Amino acid sequence: MTAPTHPRTSDELIRAEEPVLAHNYHPLPVVVARAEGAWVEDVEGRRYLDMLAGYSALNFGHRHPALVEAAHRQLDRLTLTSRAFHNDRLAGFAERLAALTGQDMVLPMNTGAEAVESGIKLARKWAYDVKGVPADRATIVVAADNFHGRTTTIVSFSTDETARSGFGPFTPGFRIVPYNDLAALEAAVDETTAAVLIEPIQGEAGVLIPDDGYLAGVREVTRRAGCLFVADEIQSGLGRTGRTLAVEHEGVVPDVVLLGKALGGGIVPVSAVVGRREVLGVLHPGEHGSTFGGNPLAAAVGTAVVELLETGAFQRRAAELGEVLRDGLAALVGRGVVGFRSRGLWAGVDVDPALGTGRAVSERLMREGILAKDTHGSTIRLAPPLTITADELTSALASLEKVLVSGA
Numbered sequence: 001m002t003a004p005t006h007p008r009t010s011d012e013l014i015r016a017e018e019p020v021l022a023h024n025y026h027p028l029p030v031v032v033a034r035a036e037g038a039w040v041e042d043v044e045g046r047r048y049l050d051m052l053a054g055y056s057a058l059n060f061g062h063r064h065p066a067l068v069e070a071a072h073r074q075l076d077r078l079t080l081t082s083r084a085f086h087n088d089r090l091a092g093f094a095e096r097l098a099a100l101t102g103q104d105m106v107l108p109m110n111t112g113a114e115a116v117e118s119g120i121k122l123a124r125k126w127a128y129d130v131k132g133v134p135a136d137r138a139t140i141v142v143a144a145d146n147f148h149g150r151t152t153t154i155v156s157f158s159t160d161e162t163a164r165s166g167f168g169p170f171t172p173g174f175r176i177v178p179y180n181d182l183a184a185l186e187a188a189v190d191e192t193t194a195a196v197l198i199e200p201i202q203g204e205a206g207v208l209i210p211d212d213g214y215l216a217g218v219r220e221v222t223r224r225a226g227c228l229f230v231a232d233e234i235q236s237g238l239g240r241t242g243r244t245l246a247v248e249h250e251g252v253v254p255d256v257v258l259l260g261k262a263l264g265g266g267i268v269p270v271s272a273v274v275g276r277r278e279v280l281g282v283l284h285p286g287e288h289g290s291t292f293g294g295n296p297l298a299a300a301v302g303t304a305v306v307e308l309l310e311t312g313a314f315q316r317r318a319a320e321l322g323e324v325l326r327d328g329l330a331a332l333v334g335r336g337v338v339g340f341r342s343r344g345l346w347a348g349v350d351v352d353p354a355l356g357t358g359r360a361v362s363e364r365l366m367r368e369g370i371l372a373k374d375t376h377g378s379t380i381r382l383a384p385p386l387t388i389t390a391d392e393l394t395s396a397l398a399s400l401e402k403v404l405v406s407g408a
């Protein structure tokens with residue numbers, strides 16, 4: 001089938017995808033053609049406020065000028081070397097990312113799932129080389145309702161049947177405990193445990209925020225058990241919650257932090273494992289890698305992202321506007337909202353199931369010019385770019401109210 005040469009409408013483009021694109025997503029029926037800041041525009045020129053921000057990959061908004069400029073500059077100089085050679089952008093990126101996160105070393109990868117896979121491999125290798133776990137016996141303790149990505153190993157320890165069903169056989173070596181349950185965690189770790197791997201806030205599960213003290217407790221349990229604390233901050237990190245990392249809300253420093261999404265500034269896929277030298281130092285040449293990991297374009301954009309975060313301005317903004325978001329949502333409880341959880345500019349909003357599924361509410365919001373997405377059932381996730389203004393946020397909340405209260 002050949003593509004027509006005339007410009008196609010949104011409806012035509014959506015229909016054209018059906019026979020040629022794998023059906024692994026169910027997008028809202030909007031076809032985005034342009035974007036700037038917190039706004040996107042569809043093929044017909046309709047404008048929408050982006051309240052999802054690429055699941056936090058667009059923390060700095062669409063096409064942030066400093067990030068676009070860094071990408072353009074690098075595109076004109078050097079884009080890829082592979083790690084067969086050094087490139088002149090990688091050292092600076094690693095130095096600054098390590099400093100930003102208070103860690104020693106960086107393992108650059110591309111997607112979030114790759115960072116998680118890399119974190120798992122590192123934890124296992126550390127367990128054998130440093131902790132002394134007998135070969136092939138290492139275990140990793142994870143939380144129920146986690147979301148860490150889509151690879152075979154990662155879905156091996158998912159509790160979401162849709163994500164797993166039909167994809168076995170699975171990778172062994174994982175123990176699943178309830179999230180936010182320190183006693184269960186403590187009971188699950190033993191001398192074979194390489195790491196505890198958790199999200200400091202569970203994003204896909206509906207922005208589930210653990211009780212105060214849970215993350216500090218995980219730090220304590222892992223320290224006592226002599227295993228690693230690996231924090232998946234791929235969605236929660238890099239300013240989203242009002243801090244650089246979500247673990248900072250409890251003053252916790254994990255052994256390993258997984259980063260992705262916003263690290264690429266919404267321009268290129270950039271992920272990284274950052275951690276202590278004792279852990280990342282276990283890797284030797286040939287044991288792990290990626291052709292594109294640490295490429296100069298990714299490093300240039302990643303460095304520009306780190307520069308934005310070094311100012312602290314985005315974290316402050318997320319914290320301040322997070323109060324506007326929280327207050328606005330609190331005012332909707334009992335008026336279409338049955339509950340919500342928020343931290344910084346990130347919220348999981350449980351809408352009254354009587355008003356429709358999260359999907360139906362997201363479609364109604366779309367018609368009001370607001371793009372958001374359901375997670376599970378009747379929960380809608382809000383994660384606008386951290387560059388959103390207070391007025392834009394207030395107008396998004398007004399649209400949510402309109403959709404829920406008047407059933408627009």
Ligand SMILES: Cc1ncc(COP(=O)(O)O)c(C=O)c1O
Pocket residue numbers: 055111112113114116147148149150199203204232233234235236260261
């Ligand atoms: C916490 C967390 N980890 C890992 C991933 C996987 O990232 P990617 O889709 O880039 O592979 C995601 C994606 O949503 C995530 O939210």
